[in-house]
Amino acid sequence: MKEFFKWKELPGRIPKKGVTMKVLSGEKGMMVLFDIDPHVEIEAHSHPHEQMGTVLEGEIILKIGQKEKVLKAGDCYVAPSNTLHGARTGERGAHVLDFFSPPREDYK
Numbered sequence: 001m002k003e004f005f006k007w008k009e010l011p012g013r014i015p016k017k018g019v020t021m022k023v024l025s026g027e028k029g030m031m032v033l034f035d036i037d038p039h040v041e042i043e044a045h046s047h048p049h050e051q052m053g054t055v056l057e058g059e060i061i062l063k064i065g066q067k068e069k070v071l072k073a074g075d076c077y078v079a080p081s082n083t084l085h086g087a088r089t090g091e092r093g094a095h096v097l098d099f100f101s102p103p104r105e106d107y108k
Contacts, residue, residue: 058094
């Protein structure tokens with residue numbers, strides 16, 4: 001198994017218009033780097049994976065359960081397993097790093 005990577009060398013995928021993602025997966029966890037254009041909505045959804053992340057650039061409006069908050073660069077979050085969550089970007093878009101445990105098979 002390869003141990004070292006560069007984000008810029010990992011292949012990108014477009015799961016929906018306005019969103020590009022790059023995936024780095026191990027056995028028990030997965031990091032996903034998202035570039036999200038301005039005014040994009042990530043529809044509310046849930047999954048059995050615990051998800052946590054941080055906003056690297058820009059801002060997102062994130063809703064986890066019944067709580068909603070504007071997150072900017074340096075802000076972090078945790079979406080527990082099977083909890084409904086969704087997000088949207090404003091004028092600037094966002095660069096976000098998420099971590100999932102266990103890894104999401106649909107992202108591999």
